[in-house]
Amino acid sequence: xxxxxxxxxxxxxxxxxxxxxxxxxxxxxxxxxxxxxxxxxxxxxxxxxxxxxxxxxxxxxxxxxxxxxxxxxxxxxxxxxxxxxxxxxxxxxxxxxxxxxxxxxxxxxxxxxxxxxxxxxxxxxxxxxxxxxxxxxxxxxxxxxxxxxx
Numbered sequence: 001x002x003x004x005x006x007x008x009x010x011x012x013x014x015x016x017x018x019x020x021x022x023x024x025x026x027x028x029x030x031x032x033x034x035x036x037x038x039x040x041x042x043x044x045x046x047x048x049x050x051x052x053x054x055x056x057x058x059x060x061x062x063x064x065x066x067x068x069x070x071x072x073x074x075x076x077x078x079x080x081x082x083x084x085x086x087x088x089x090x091x092x093x094x095x096x097x098x099x100x101x102x103x104x105x106x107x108x109x110x111x112x113x114x115x116x117x118x119x120x121x122x123x124x125x126x127x128x129x130x131x132x133x134x135x136x137x138x139x140x141x142x143x144x145x146x147x148x149x150x
Contacts, residue, residue: 019079020052023088023146026077026113028066030092033105037063040098051146076116085117087145089124093131
């Protein structure tokens, strides 16, 4: 087992509570873009909530509420740094493709998030292609992208 270095410890605490909250809210907004939350989407969103260290009851309630809550805005989420934004978009691609297709409304919102965080549509397209070419995986261990920051 590899030993963690001080640099690894610093890297693991770089995501702020605000970014964690935006990450989770963004996944909820993305999931509701196709106007339904399928069981596999729900399971994945709950997994994100656990990784982000949110209470499971909060996560359950947020998922149950997101389709009908008009106060949850569709504004694109933004992050403190590019790395967190890239990881969010990779995890967003995974969530959008859980049903094996990205709906036009999902892609449009992901594109808006990419632009709001200084990433191009070409970058997003390349990540979607890479995900599909790797059979639904974005990494060697098939971890969720956010796990690399925590």
